[in-house]
Amino acid sequence: VSDQPSPVRRPGGRSARVRAAVLDATIEALLDRGLEITIRDVARRAGVNETTIYRRWQTKEKLVLDAVLSHLEQEVPVPDTGTLTGDLTALLEATRAVIVSARGALLLRLVARSDAPDYDPLIQEFWTARFSMIEQILERADQRGELRPGIDRRLVLELLVGPLDLRVLLTREPIDSSLPSHIVDLVLSGIASTASAPRRV
Amino acid sequence: VSDQPSPVRRPGGRSARVRAAVLDATIEALLDRGLEITIRDVARRAGVNETTIYRRWQTKEKLVLDAVLSHLEQEVPVPDTGTLTGDLTALLEATRAVIVSARGALLLRLVARSDAPDYDPLIQEFWTARFSMIEQILERADQRGELRPGIDRRLVLELLVGPLDLRVLLTREPIDSSLPSHIVDLVLSGIASTASAPRRV
Numbered sequence: 273v274s275d276q277p278s279p280v281r282r283p284g285g286r287s288a289r290v291r292a293a294v295l296d297a298t299i300e301a302l303l304d305r306g307l308e309i310t311i312r313d314v315a316r317r318a319g320v321n322e323t324t325i326y327r328r329w330q331t332k333e334k335l336v337l338d339a340v341l342s343h344l345e346q347e348v349p350v351p352d353t354g355t356l357t358g359d360l361t362a363l364l365e366a367t368r369a370v371i372v373s374a375r376g377a378l379l380l381r382l383v384a385r386s387d388a389p390d391y392d393p394l395i396q397e398f399w400t401a402r403f404s405m406i407e408q409i410l411e412r413a414d415q416r417g418e419l420r421p422g423i424d425r426r427l428v429l430e431l432l433v434g435p436l437d438l439r440v441l442l443t444r445e446p447i448d449s450s451l452p453s454h455i456v457d458l459v460l461s462g463i464a465s466t467a468s469a470p471r472r473v
Numbered sequence: 474v475s476d477q478p479s480p481v482r483r484p485g486g487r488s489a490r491v492r493a494a495v496l497d498a499t500i501e502a503l504l505d506r507g508l509e510i511t512i513r514d515v516a517r518r519a520g521v522n523e524t525t526i527y528r529r530w531q532t533k534e535k536l537v538l539d540a541v542l543s544h545l546e547q548e549v550p551v552p553d554t555g556t557l558t559g560d561l562t563a564l565l566e567a568t569r570a571v572i573v574s575a576r577g578a579l580l581l582r583l584v585a586r587s588d589a590p591d592y593d594p595l596i597q598e599f600w601t602a603r604f605s606m607i608e609q610i611l612e613r614a615d616q617r618g619e620l621r622p623g624i625d626r627r628l629v630l631e632l633l634v635g636p637l638d639l640r641v642l643l644t645r646e647p648i649d650s651s652l653p654s655h656i657v658d659l660v661l662s663g664i665a666s667t668a669s670a671p672r673r674v
Contacts, residue, residue, distance in 0.1 A: 356665070384585040384642040392645045399644035420666050427636060427655060428664050430644075434635015435628060441585040441642050443600035443631075444593045454628060462663025463629050464557070465621050 293318040294325060298339035303378055307385070311335065333391055337398045340379050344370065350406055356413035357456060363409065364432060364452035371440050372447055384441050403429055431459050494519040495526060499540035504579055508586070512536065534592055538599045541580050545571065551607055557614035558657060564610065565633060565653035572641050573648055585642050604630055632660050 297318035301309040311332055315322040329335040347370045351362035370376035383395060403426050410425045432455055439445040498519035502510040512533055516523040530536040548571045552563035571577035584596060604627050611626045633656055640646040 380643070381585065384582065395643075396645050399646070403644075417666055420662070420664055423659070423664055424655060427652075427659060430636035430639050431632055431656070431659060434637075434639045435631035437639050437643060438631050438635045442581070442596075442638060443604075444597050445600070451628075454625060455632070458624070458628060458632060458663075459659075460663055460665040461621070462659075462661050463621055463624055464661040465618060 290318075290320055290324065291328070294320060294328075294335070295339045295342050298335055299343055299375075299379070302336065302339070302382060303375060307336070307382060309336075333394055336382075337394050340383065341398050341402065343379065344402065345405075347376070350408055352409075352412070356409070356416070356418040357460065359409040359413070360432060360456045360459070361453050363406065364436070364455060365449075367433060367436055368447055368449070368452055371436050377440050380437065380440055428459065432456070491519075491521055491525065492529070495521060495529075495536070496540040496543050499536055500544055500576075500580070503537065503540070503583060504576060508537070508583060510537075534595055537583075538595050541584065542599050542603065544580065545603065546606075548577070551609055553610075553613070557610070557617070557619040558661065560610040560614070561633060561657045561660070562654050564607065565637070565656055566650075568634060568637055569648055569650070569653055572637050578641050581638065581641055629660065633657070 294314060297314045298309070300317060301314050305313070309332070311322055311325050314335070315325055318325075325335065329338060348363065348366040351359045351366075353359050353362055371380065406429055407425045410419060410423075410428060413419045414421075435455055436447060436451070439447050495515060498515045499510070502515050502518060506514070510533070512523055512526050515536065516526055519526075526536065530539060549564065549567040552560045552567075554560050554563055572581065607630055608626045611620060611624075611629060614620045615622075636656055637648060637652070640648050
């Protein structure tokens with residue numbers, strides 16, 4: 273329905289500026305007030321009409337997820353350094369930088385906190401989109417022959433990111449700057465001593 | 474102060490029964506009312522005096538953490554199957570069972586949600602105790618020569634558990650029954666194709 277080309281939708285146009293203003297306002301409102309934000313409050317902060325927001329995002333839930341996703345995409349771009357080790361380390365270093373910031377930790381905790389069942393499909397959709405974007409890293413590594421064949425790529429990404437999220441959300445363990453490379457080393461080479469490592473290819 | 478031997482403290486005695494009743498009542502109260510529970514409410518549910526609870530746990534925060542920790546310890550015992558693969562798979566299967574239960578997911582989300590700074594030291598203490606208990610698995614594997622030398626054991630455990638917590642707390646992705654063995658396979662053998670796997674021993 274919304275796929276027809278329109279001068280209003282070109283990047284950098286008024287529409288893009290409004291979108292950016294609304295998403296920034298949403299993040300600010302989330303940081304101030306958590307999930308209790310209202311579209312009225314976001315509209316006020318962004319200097320737009322409420323109807324503009326409803327027309328584009330329909331519900332508060334969709335607005336919140338669009339804001340958090342866009343924020344993460346900006347803060348953690350998909351790297352392309354030429355090697356698997358380089359890409360994964362860059363990805364985790366950028367993820368760490370977001371997560372150790374007060375803003376990033378708060379946004380993650382908001383997603384973890386939103387246990388309303390009507391949020392779940394949107395949240396799943398959000399992370400599926402995010403992970404399939406990052407999977408490009410593994411696709412390129414596979415083409416270069418750096419990856420063990422037949423691997424579940426989504427699970428690999430969950431393995432890499434899991435310890436960071438675990439520390440922020442559950443254990444509150446500090447995340448020092450050497451952690452990304454330690455994780456990448458472990459996930460690349462495994463923990464089994466070479467002799468007994470299972471190689472189920 | 475409380476280390477002197479006392480007939481009241483023997484396992485299975487009245488004191489142990491009171492402790493179990495209070496911790497069970499705390500879990501029930503948490504599931505009903507979240508972190509807004511009161512010691513008065515827990516005392517009523519357990520059929521004990523409030524002073525009994527204050528004498529033993531001092532604060533609501535300490536009571537909550539003791540309850541959640543004891544619950545996890547009961548639900549996820551540390552396995553000893555004789556092999557690293559066996560132990561890790563058993564550990565993750567028990568963890569999965571807790572996490573996919575409504576009760577377990579709720580308890581994890583409560584910990585993730587409690588962002589009051591005065592909770593943080595207690596939460597860190599809780600997970601440090603929990604992880605050092607599970608590290609026995611890796612200690613035994615190391616003695617059997619199954620483990621690559623020089624490995625950060627706590628990080629290994631975070632890698633294993635991370636994807637499960639990530640799915641429950643953030644992505645809401647389903648956790649099917651084959652996930653534990655897939656995780657163990659990846660963490661044991663790594664994702665790099667054998668030729669290019671870094672072996673930093």
